[in-house]
Each structure stands twice: as structure tokens, then as C-alpha cells.
Amino acid sequence: MDASKLIWLFIMVVMMQPVISRRLVDASRKRLLAKIENKRKSRVILLAHRQETMAILGFPLVKFIDINDSEEILRAIHMTDPDVPVDLVLHTPGGLVLASLQIARAIHKHPGKVTVFVPHYAMSGGTLIALAADQIVLSPHAVLGPVDPQVGNFPAASLVKIVKEKPIERTDDETLILADQAEKAIKQIRASVLELLSDKCSPEHAEELATMLTEGRWTHDYAITFEDAKEFGLCVSDQIPEDFMKLMTLYPQPIKQQATVEYLPIRRHSPASKESA
Template identity: 55%
Template sequence: MNLGFTDILWILFLLITLLPMLQQRSIGSRRLNLLQRIEAKRQSRVISLIHRQEAISLLGIPISRYINVEDSEHILRAIRLTPDDMPIDLILHTPGGLVLASEQIARALQQHKAKVTVFVPHYAMSGGTMIALAADEIILDPNAVLGPVDPQLGQYPAASILKVVKQKNIDKIDDNTLILADMAEKAVRQVQEFVRVLLLDKMSPEKAEDLAKTLAEGRWTHDYPITCEKLREMELPSICNEMPLEVYELMELYPQQAQQRPSVQYIPIPYDTSKKTPRNM
């Protein structure tokens, strides 16, 4: 059968269209298989909430991911399908997102009767930190971090808006800023109160109140890294050296946007330092 130039173009077009779909389906299947392996190993319900910038569709357009209401709907459904006596393991990697969605997830995890463990392989900032605080135990990579939960209004931190209003004469502040300041005050108070409730079953009421204020009042910038050492100082139930290897394998199945050349490269095998390479004589 003779193929013309137009036929070849159509075949190439179909291949370009179908290959990304087949690759996504293959990755999705590998993710599910890995989740099943972790569940069998830990005898728990494993839920992943992983937000990375992925290339999608035919054009490979990257999208920024964050915690939204759709995420909360899926996680709440997974928690409802989990027996009360079955532990839940949540693998969490996110820059944060909507306060409403984060609070829904955190509240549902806190109300689960069996043990809830949150695994943070790299970072869980803002709303991700709020979710982690609902767990009975937080397991982090030694270099992983959480972050403050101070609310943001648009592109501005709520705490910074309140500071501007305090520093300027009210006659020199426009109405929009005053409205934002009112919203900011409510947002900080609401988040602080919610975090306090999350912490009440982990520490004394006085300590919970103080820590909630520290995390929500805007003491640090919004991307301030709260390390394992700081979590221990805060007396939060955190472990920093027991991350299952399967969690790292799962992260590899959430690819970042493809680039022409990688910015990081290494040979992906563990080195056995007990065996020294012989030198050439």
C-alpha cells in the first residue's frame, strides 16, 4: 500500500495526539498500583494530595495546582468510604490553596476515629500546613517543611493590610483599603480560631492558643519554612526520618513540566559506601 505525503501527516498527527493520552493512562495506572502497595504494607487507607505543575493536553500547557473545592470533595468522599477503625495515611505535597477547602479536609481528618498520619516528602505550605495539623502524626523528610497559615487577600497578606491601617491616619486611607482591612481582621481571627481547635487535642488550651496565634498572625512571610526542628520546638507530633521509600516513588509519577534540558541530574541508584572502588594500578 502506497502512502502519500498527506497520509503520513495524518498518521503523525494521530500519533502526536494519542501518545500523551496513553502516557497519562500508564502513569495513572502506576500511581494506583503504588498506592495499593503502600496500603498493603501499612494496612491503611492511603490518600494522595499532590500538586505539581504538569504538562497537559495536546499543546503541553502547564497549569499551576492548588487546594480547591474539588480536592476537598474527593478527599471527603475517600474518608467517608474508610471504615472508622482503619487508619488513614495522607501523602501531602502542596503550596496551599483555598481556606474553605483546606478547613473541610482538616476537619474531616480530625473527626476520623482511627489514627491519621500525614506524610510530607517535600513541603506542605499554608493550607497544606493546616491539613497536616489535623493529623495524629506528621512524618516529614528531614529536609521537608511546613509553613505559616496566615490568610492572604488577593496578592496581599492580611496581616500587612492591618499593619498599614494602624500606621496611617484614617483620613489618608481610601475606602477600598479600609474594606480590605475589615476583611483581613476577620480572616486572621477565623483562621486563628480554627487552628486553635485543631491543636486542642494535642496540647493544653493555653499552648494551643499561643501556637495558633504564632502561625496565623503574620509573624513571618508566607513562604517561611517551618523545619522539623521548629516543629519539635512547637511540641507538635512530628517524625523526621521515617519516610517510606514508596512515597518518593509516588512523587516521581507526578512529573513537572517537560524542559529541553533538566536542571538536576543524577544516577538514580543508592551508593554502597561500604564497598570502595579499587584504584587502577
């Protein structure tokens, strides 16, 4: 074999290596998902967002919860028998309120036990989803975050505050409109948090938590630790199974875009339905 053929063979191997590596990681991740499902007798759903990079230009793109994510998760829950537990693994900076609320309401209404596992972080919309679960399991250093809404590029609470403190004649129309939308957004998110917590704590406690998490008490990227969440009275645990931590190692920072929601696309039947069959 002459030198030119060797060079072309080397180029082909180099070009195929990322594809082969990704396929191997995908297969390993599916095997681990199946292992966890068999061990826990549950439906495991993974919602993970990594920073993507455009293939040619190399610009980083931060991914977040969107409508496609909510559609996939709703489909996974629809393919799960009502009494089958759902284990939802969250690794996300948050995202669209609509998509986050769709997911949160779907798992809140699921009759089987729903457990949210947070290996590293689930901020904003991710925390909103976590509040809907029966139990939140964090790794010792994982964090949640406030769910105060953002309007445009501004915190809703700050917009409401500025129009109260600044003379109206010195406030432009756009700011007044944003403040009006911000006030509505805070009320809507607060009502949603109350809805998700209604079956988990007393009405008084739910009111306190909803206000605290939506009023803009902290910056939007404030880290709520396991200790904080426990002090708030949330149903949390720091005993995360090792398999869930290992799962994140099989979800490396990608070079090219890949699916952000993954589950085994088969219906999960409860043991009772199998026995009757």
C-alpha cells in the same frame, strides 16, 4: 507500504504516545497505592498539585486546594471505616481556606489514626490540613508554612498593621474595608488552628502555636523545616517510608489536566469487621 502511509502511521504513533504513557503511569500509581494500603492496612489518599499547562496556548496554571479537592477527600474518608487509619499524602502550595478547613476538620474527626506525609512541601492550607493529623511525617528536606490568611492580594496581618500606623484620614475606604476583613480572617484562622490542636497539646501551647502561625510573623512562603516543626512541639517525624517518595515520582509534571486527588474507590474495612463477617 508507500511513504505517505508510513508518515501517517508515524503521526498516529506520536499522537498516541502521550496517552499511552499517561495510562501506564496511572496504572503504576494505582498499583503502588494498593501496595501501600495493603502494607499499612490503611486508606491512602493523595492530594497533589502540579503546575498545569493549557493544551493549546501553553500558559502555566498553578493549581491549589479547591472545593473539588475537599469533596473528593471527604468522599474517600466517608468510604473508610472509622477505625481504619488514614494516610494522607500532601504536595500542595495551599489554596482556599474553606476547602482546606473542610479537609482538616474531616481528618481531625476521623476516629482512626491519621498520618500526613509530606514528601516535598505542604504550604498554607496544606499546613492547616497537616495540623489536624495525629502525626506529620516529613522527608528530611520537606517544608510546611505559616497559615496566616491572605485578603485579596495582601497579607491580612499587613493590612491590619497599616491602618494602625497610617492616619485614618489618609486611608481610603477600600483599604479600611480590607483591613476589617483581614482582622476577622486572622481571628477565624487562629480559632481554627486552636480547634485542630486542642487534643494534641496543652491549651497554653496551642495558643502559642496558633498565634505564631497566624499573626504574620514571617512571609507567607516562609519554609518551616522538620527541625523548626520539632522545636515548635508538633508531632513530627522525618522517617518517611520510601514508597511515599516513590509515589511522587509517579506523579510527574503533567502536560494536560489530571485529577489532583486520587484513591482506590472501594470501601476500606477494618480487620475486625472482616473477621466478624
